[in-house]
Amino acid sequence: MKTYLNQSVSLTVSGNRFPVKGTLIDLGDDILVLHNGTQFLYVPLVHIEQLTRAHALEANFGVPSEPPLDPATDLSYRKVLLNAKGMFSELYISGNQTVHGYVTSIMNDFFVFYSPMFRSLYVSMQHLKLLVPYDPHMTPYALDQEKFPIHPTTASLARTFDQQLRKYENEFVILDLGKHPEKIGLLKSVRNNLLELVTADGSSTFIHLNHVKTIHKP
Known part of the structure; x- marks a missing residue:
C-alpha cells in the first residue's frame, strides 16, 4: 500500500455501509491515516476489507493541513490512542453509529472513552473502525468546559x-x-x-x- 501514499484512495471498512475516501497520508503496521479534505481519519488495518485507488472524478481532496495528532516516527494504533488522550474525537464503532468525547485511559486491549451521552464507555480495541480527532479548540456539542469537564473514571481499571x-x-x-x-x-x-x-x-x-x-x- 506504500505505493498509494499521498494519493487518493477508497476504503471499504467492515461494518460501514459507505466507502471511506481521502488522501492516504501515512501508513503503519496496524493503522493508516487518511485526509478527506476536512478531517484526518485513523483507520485500523484489521477493519479494511479493500483499498483501491479513488476514481479520477473523486481524487481531489485538497492539500492537507497539519494533523491534529503529533506524527509518530513509527505509526501504530496504540500510539495514535496515546496521542488522542484528552483530545475531542469522534469514534466509529458499529456501522455508521458514532460517539463523541475523549479518550481518557488505554489498557491492554481496550480503552476508556468519556462522552456527554455515555459517560465512561469501555471500548474493545478490536472493534474501533475509525478515529477522527477534532480541532483542539472544539468541544462536544459546543458545550462549555465547565458544563462538560473531562472526568476520567475513578474506578479501578483491569488490564484486559x-x-x-x-x-x-x-x-x-x-x-x-x-x-x-x-x-x-x-x-x-x-x-x-x-x-x-x-x-x-x-x-x-x-x-x-x-x-x-x-x-x-x-
Whole structure:
C-alpha cells in the first residue's frame, strides 16, 4: 500500500455501509491515516476489507493541513490512542453509529472513552473502525468546559477487556451502545469468553466476548 501514499484512495471498512475516501497520508503496521479534505481519519488495518485507488472524478481532496495528532516516527494504533488522550474525537464503532468525547485511559486491549451521552464507555480495541480527532479548540456539542469537564473514571481499571467486564457482574449494563434491546440487562456472569445477560423479560442471552464492542453503565 506504500505505493498509494499521498494519493487518493477508497476504503471499504467492515461494518460501514459507505466507502471511506481521502488522501492516504501515512501508513503503519496496524493503522493508516487518511485526509478527506476536512478531517484526518485513523483507520485500523484489521477493519479494511479493500483499498483501491479513488476514481479520477473523486481524487481531489485538497492539500492537507497539519494533523491534529503529533506524527509518530513509527505509526501504530496504540500510539495514535496515546496521542488522542484528552483530545475531542469522534469514534466509529458499529456501522455508521458514532460517539463523541475523549479518550481518557488505554489498557491492554481496550480503552476508556468519556462522552456527554455515555459517560465512561469501555471500548474493545478490536472493534474501533475509525478515529477522527477534532480541532483542539472544539468541544462536544459546543458545550462549555465547565458544563462538560473531562472526568476520567475513578474506578479501578483491569488490564484486559474480559477482566473489566467481570467487574460488572451482577450489575445493570448496556452493551454495544444499547443498539439492540437484547444487549441491555443484568450481567450475570463472564466465563470462558461467554457473557450471560439477563434481559428485560427475565430470560438469559449468551454473547461471545469477541462480539462485544462496548460496555457502559447507564
